[in-house]
Amino acid sequence: MDQPGTTATGPHGDGGLVTFRTSASPDEVVAFYRERAEQAGLSSVMGMNQGDARAYGAAGGPAGATNIHVVAAPGKGGETSVQLSWSEGR
Numbered sequence: 001m002d003q004p005g006t007t008a009t010g011p012h013g014d015g016g017l018v019t020f021r022t023s024a025s026p027d028e029v030v031a032f033y034r035e036r037a038e039q040a041g042l043s044s045v046m047g048m049n050q051g052d053a054r055a056y057g058a059a060g061g062p063a064g065a066t067n068i069h070v071v072a073a074p075g076k077g078g079e080t081s082v083q084l085s086w087s088e089g090r
Contacts, residue, residue: 002081013065015087021079026054026072029082033070034058042066065089 005018022029034044037058045064046057053073060066066089075081 010087013088013090015085017083017085019081019083021075021081023078024080026052026074026080029072029080030054030056030070033068033084037068042068061089 002019005016007014007016034056042058042060045059048055055071057069058067065087068086071083072080
């Protein structure tokens with residue numbers, strides 16, 4: 001992790017944001033979170049490829065309040081920089 005994650009509680013439940021680096025490629029990072037989101041019953045709502053960067057979003061629950069968004073981009077030293085945010089929804 002680049003720094004401690006940030007968490008919060010709001011009207012739609014808990015959520016947070018974390019940034020980290022990994023040796024996995026941006027495509028592998030997005031595939032990992034897409035698989036987990038689909039296993040949790042979320043539906044894909046956003047996908048983006050811009051250069052070597054990748055982004056993915058999924059949502060579900062009441063009014064799509066449960067969601068996850070991941071952005072993965074090549075970083076220094078061959079690592080992938082990842083920003084992951086989520087909201088549990090209620």
